[in-house]
Amino acid sequence: MHKALLIKASEYFANALTGPWTETQSGDCRLASENVQVFKLFLQWLYTGRIEALETGDLQEFLVEAWCCGERLQAREFRNVVISMLFENWAFDDPDCPEDFGIAELAYQKSLPKSALRLLVVDKFSTHAHENMLQDVTEDVSPALLADLTLRFLTGVARASKTCTIRTPQRKRLRYDVCQRYHEHDNHFECSEQAIEASFCIHEPGHDIITRFAPFEVYSAFYAPVPR
Numbered sequence: 215m216h217k218a219l220l221i222k223a224s225e226y227f228a229n230a231l232t233g234p235w236t237e238t239q240s241g242d243c244r245l246a247s248e249n250v251q252v253f254k255l256f257l258q259w260l261y262t263g264r265i266e267a268l269e270t271g272d273l274q275e276f277l278v279e280a281w282c283c284g285e286r287l288q289a290r291e292f293r294n295v296v297i298s299m300l301f302e303n304w305a306f307d308d309p310d311c312p313e314d315f316g317i318a319e320l321a322y323q324k325s326l327p328k329s330a331l332r333l334l335v336v337d338k339f340s341t342h343a344h345e346n347m348l349q350d351v352t353e354d355v356s357p358a359l360l361a362d363l364t365l366r367f368l369t370g371v372a373r374a375s376k377t378c379t380i381r382t383p384q385r386k387r388l389r390y391d392v393c394q395r396y397h398e399h400d401n402h403f404e405c406s407e408q409a410i411e412a413s414f415c416i417h418e419p420g421h422d423i424i425t426r427f428a429p430f431e432v433y434s435a436f437y438a439p440v441p442r
Contacts, residue, residue: 219260225288252276252283259292265299265414274303274317281331282324294397294405295413297330301396304338305388315339315355322359330396332362337395340366341388 220227251270259265270276277300284293318335325331339347340363348355348363390396393405 223260223289223292225290226286248283248286249279252279255280256283256287256289256292259295263413265295274300274314275320277303278317278321278324278331282321285325285329285331290398290400293330297334297396298392299414300331301334301388301390301392304334307338307342307388315359318359319354319356322356327358330398334396335359336362336366337390338388339363340370343367 217231221231222228255265255276277296281293281296281300284290284296318339321331321335348360397405399405
């Protein structure tokens with residue numbers, strides 16, 4: 215691996231390979247806790263600027279693992295690409311399908327509080343909420359996840375009460391401006407449409423066609439950004 219690329223893309227490697235450490239002298243960084251396949255994905259992005267052709271049985275779990283790897287490596291741009299992919303995968307989920315709290319738990323176990331990944335999880339599960347959603351899973355859901363979901367639900371109830379807005383119950387889809395809501399930017403410069411469109415494509419197992427998604431293009435023209 216090229217040292218200059220690692221230093222540019224990751225604050226973790228920048229600190230490890232330029233400071234007064236053993237790694238700086240040897241050029242050898244050991245990441246024993248990282249998933250090999252996930253790190254290969256990071257390397258693909260590092261050398262090509264893209265993520266594509268994901269051959270994995272559980273795409274959502276793999277992308278959550280990849281985002282958390284990017285958080286540990288402090289690789290901001292890599293995280294932005296991965297969370298765009300995860301959003302697109304979740305945005306078109308069938309709202310009537312049961313929620314998989316296992317993926318939410320994984321995200322909360324491996325990410326830091328107040329992270330963009332946790333925000334996306336809460337957005338997804340609150341958007342697809344229904345009255346029986348937590349009936350059989352409360353013992354398996356972490357207190358942090360339950361607290362964040364409860365806060366979101368109570369905030370929604372308070373806003374509805376304040377505005378006296380009564381809406382016909384309906385299942386909604388996950389719709390946000392991905393760049394403004396989930397991406398992290400240096401010096402507040404947001405991603406360009408071209409950069410997001412060119413950053414990834416998703417290849418799900420069993421499909422012969424690689425489909426490119428452009429979340430910023432799809433959503434920003436129709437939906438105003440929602441404040442955090």
